[in-house]
Amino acid sequence: MITYGHFIGGKRVAGTSGRTAEVFQPMDGSVRGTVALASKAELAAAVANAKAAQPAWAATNPQRRARVLMKFLELAAKANDELADILAREHGKTVADAKGDIQRGIEVIEYCIGAPQMMKGEYTEGAGPGIDIYSMRQPLGVVAGITPFNFPAMIPLWKAGPAIAAGNAFILKPSERDPGVPMRLAELFLEAGLPAGIFNVVNGDKESVDAILDHPDIKAIGFVGSTPIAEYIYGRGCSNGKRVQCFGGAKNHMVIMPDADMDQAVDALIGAGYGSAGERCMAISVAVPVGQKTADELVRRLIPRVESLKIGPSTDSSADFGPVVTKAALERIKGYVDLGVQEGAKLKVDGRGFSMQGYENGFYMGGCLFDEVTPDMRIYKEEIFGPVLSVVRAKDYEEGLRLCNDHEYGNGVAIFTRDGDAARDFAAKVEVGMVGVNVPIPVPLAYYTFGGWKRSSFGDLNQHGPDAFRFYTKTKTVTSRWPSGIKDGASFVIPTMG
Structure with missing residues (x-):
């Protein structure tokens, strides 16, 4: 002890x-x-x-x-x-x-x-x-x-x-x-x-x-x-x-454009959404696929990946992530998942029942995936800080950008696309402090500054x-002047250098 x-x-x-x-x-x-x-x-x-x-x-x-x-x-x-x-x-x-x-x-x-x-x-x-x-x-x-x-x-x-x-x-x-x-x-x-x-x-x-x-x-x-x-x-x-x-706090969005490399986008969401059990202020907690086809394909690919996440003790080198920090944190995260179901979001992967064999008293939470989340839901508005990813579907690029800009948090955001014009427009217009282009967790290197916007x-x-x-x-x-024989006399006006 x-x-x-x-x-x-x-x-x-x-x-x-x-x-x-x-x-x-x-x-x-x-x-x-x-x-x-x-x-x-x-x-x-x-x-x-x-x-x-x-x-x-x-x-x-x-x-x-x-x-x-x-x-x-x-x-x-x-x-x-x-x-x-x-x-x-x-x-x-x-x-x-x-x-x-x-x-x-x-x-x-x-x-x-x-x-x-x-x-x-x-x-x-x-x-x-x-x-x-x-x-x-x-x-x-x-x-x-x-x-x-x-x-x-x-x-x-x-x-x-x-x-x-x-x-x-x-x-x-x-x-x-x-x-x-x-x-x-x-x-x-x-x-x-x-x-x-x-x-x-x-x-x-x-x-x-x-x-x-x-x-x-x-x-x-x-x-x-x-x-x-x-x-x-x-x-x-x-x-x-x-x-x-x-x-x-943060509620970091990742916008997935129709032209994005879907393999790359799914890998990015899995790592950025579930790494460290989601206990990161820069975790991606909201996926915003643009267009129905993009959304359907993204969710289809995410489901098996979330289901196959390997959760283990902190000492397991092969684990994707470990437990959350306390029992209270575990119960709070589960409470948000319960709330999401009550609010009408579609729970595609449910990690609430996960138990680690041999570590039954540990604070483990399986990965959760919600689809058809809407901006009026608390699971979208509030920071969950756990291994929970919400999919909010956008009909077009403008709606995806608006979702990012309308949220009260503005810590980090990402866009995945092959279109340089879209990426440049997004980086210029998004009201968020740290932006990733095909980079899911845009934490700047030490010689740049780190900080979000809004709340x-x-x-x-x-x-x-x-x-x-x-x-x-x-x-x-x-402001320094050494005696040099200059005799200005007293002045009663604000000094200038002209």
């Missing part, structure tokens, strides 16, 4: 609030350990450590900070199997998928090694008579990240990497459902040479979230999770004068890429 406390001031510390939560192993339903739930006082202790350590770290030149990240990459590569095993056991995703989770986080750290370039300001000599103007990027101080259960390596690294590279101290509040990997990442950063107090992990629930939102020394907060919580964090954080970026995102700046360094820094502009 594992006991998780917190990581504060460069070491693991026990929780003192007296409150804990169970950490499950989804593949067999067993309790793997307990995690401490921080009090306001424990969060304050982490902030105090971070605030004390941050000035010296900010004074460390960007190149030396980058070297710490380089060493972290080396250590993380050596610990890859260990991290993937912890992640798979606590989240439920397969080990192969867990390694992908880690890798996408590592890629952002690789990008952050370029911090010296990203921290450069601008300089103009002779902007006015004897006047030079230059700008500086400076860290904010102590910043925080509140991250979800579904990517316990990737999202913490997306938040922490740019924050640390820019010279900030970072407080991570990961999901209490799978805290093992974040705790281990903190140790690897310390081993890589990161000063104690620069990366702190505070485990907890809403009490610690509220403490982060209200603490005056935390200058910025990044969040990934559901839209209702994103709205709450964004509103409360902004009202407390903090810089906040929040990424919420999928709150705030002006996205995750990773150049936006991350803008989010975690403030710009100072200096």
